Amino acid sequence: MPEQVPTTCELESPTAIQVVDVVRDYPRPRTSLVRPAPVVHALRGVSFEVKQGERFGIVGESGCGKSTLLRIIAALDRATSGQVIVEGTDITHLSERRLRPLRENLQLVFQDPMSSLDPRMRVRDIIAEPLVVQGHPASGQRVRELLEAVGLSADAGDRYPHQFSGGQRQRISIARALAPRPRILIADEPVSALDVSVRAQVLNLISDLVDELDLTLVFVSHDLSVVKHVCDRVTVMHAGQIVETGYTGDVYAAPQHPYTQRLVSAIPTLQRALSGATTADLLTGPTTDELLPGAITADPLAEPPARDPLAEQPWKGEPR
Numbered sequence: 001m002p003e004q005v006p007t008t009c010e011l012e013s014p015t016a017i018q019v020v021d022v023v024r025d026y027p028r029p030r031t032s033l034v035r036p037a038p039v040v041h042a043l044r045g046v047s048f049e050v051k052q053g054e055r056f057g058i059v060g061e062s063g064c065g066k067s068t069l070l071r072i073i074a075a076l077d078r079a080t081s082g083q084v085i086v087e088g089t090d091i092t093h094l095s096e097r098r099l100r101p102l103r104e105n106l107q108l109v110f111q112d113p114m115s116s117l118d119p120r121m122r123v124r125d126i127i128a129e130p131l132v133v134q135g136h137p138a139s140g141q142r143v144r145e146l147l148e149a150v151g152l153s154a155d156a157g158d159r160y161p162h163q164f165s166g167g168q169r170q171r172i173s174i175a176r177a178l179a180p181r182p183r184i185l186i187a188d189e190p191v192s193a194l195d196v197s198v199r200a201q202v203l204n205l206i207s208d209l210v211d212e213l214d215l216t217l218v219f220v221s222h223d224l225s226v227v228k229h230v231c232d233r234v235t236v237m238h239a240g241q242i243v244e245t246g247y248t249g250d251v252y253a254a255p256q257h258p259y260t261q262r263l264v265s266a267i268p269t270l271q272r273a274l275s276g277a278t279t280a281d282l283l284t285g286p287t288t289d290e291l292l293p294g295a296i297t298a299d300p301l302a303e304p305p306a307r308d309p310l311a312e313q314p315w316k317g318e319p320r
């Protein structure tokens with residue numbers, strides 16, 4: 001295992017997010033009068049800590065529980081059992097009224113900017129919305145600052161979301177998330193729905209803003225090569241459980257769990273396919289799933305399924 005020197009963040013920073021043995025079961029509709037209603041075990045006892053100022057990645061295939069976990073951390077959903085502590089406050093059982101002031105400190109960027117931006121609102125009102133909701137003044141100056149921070153011109157504020165490209169719409173989502181000056185930014189597959197040509201730009205923007213604004217970042221992706229570009233540490237999820245957590249470089253170079261080994265072993269194949277590709281090329285090129293459909297299967301030890309040409313669509317994720 002490569003040697004890893006502890007970062008300043010690890011040695012000195014207080015904990016930003018602590019997730020303790022979180023379970024989330026979703027009941028399914030009853031299918032029989034005699035048998036109990038079936039249950040989806042979306043999270044099966046997940047625990048980890050994120051330090052303040054850290055960039056923490058959560059990686060795993062579709063359906064492993066990443067979005068459920070993020071929703072519980074952001075208090076948009078409740079755990080069946082377990083505890084979530086954000087900046088020292090146990091949010092697990094807080095009422096909506098007591099959660100409201102805490103929500104400013106933790107903002108989310110979602111996968112699909114088109115479905116997360118109200119098409120009837122002008123961009124300046126979209127960006128100001130979190131401030132207005134929290135009862136803060138939303139000055140034109142603040143909106144212009146935010147547009148500039150995400151690389152958009154001031155007149156973008158007068159337009160509507162449909163007048164922008166996918167990458168620009170994700171910049172608007174990021175500006176909106178930053179409006180209340182959060183300390184924690186949660187990004188749920190923020191580049192998966194974007195054209196391959198703009199993924200690296202949006203990732204670099206997130207990375208630069210996290211540095212400049214001294215944010216804690218929780219970054220979710222199904223693609224380990226994307227997480228490697230952005231995060232200091234990564235946790236790997238499979239079927240509602242964490243199978244491995246470590247420094248991203250270590251997990252990438254020497255994965256311990258068979259499932260992580262499968263994730264990583266898919267990446268050199270991708271690099272071979274893109275022969276001579278740079279990191280930037282990898283980020284702007286097809287994802288692992290696009291190149292190797294079915295390579296990351298639900299069972300970490302199972303063989304990849306046979307190729308089905310009809311099912312081989314580029315992975316774009318489902319808007320929620």
Ligand SMILES: Nc1ncnc2c1ncn2[C@@H]1O[C@H](COP(=O)(O)OP(=O)(O)OP(=O)(O)O)[C@@H](O)[C@H]1O
Pocket residue numbers: 026027040041042060061062063064065066067068069222318
């Ligand atoms: N509201 C719900 N009701 C019932 N089952 C749900 C609900 N939300 C999620 N699930 C189930 O929980 C499991 C985990 O889903 P989740 O969306 O958290 O996974 P994910 O890793 O984020 O996947 P994706 O990347 O596709 O969003 C899946 O089996 C999903 O079908």
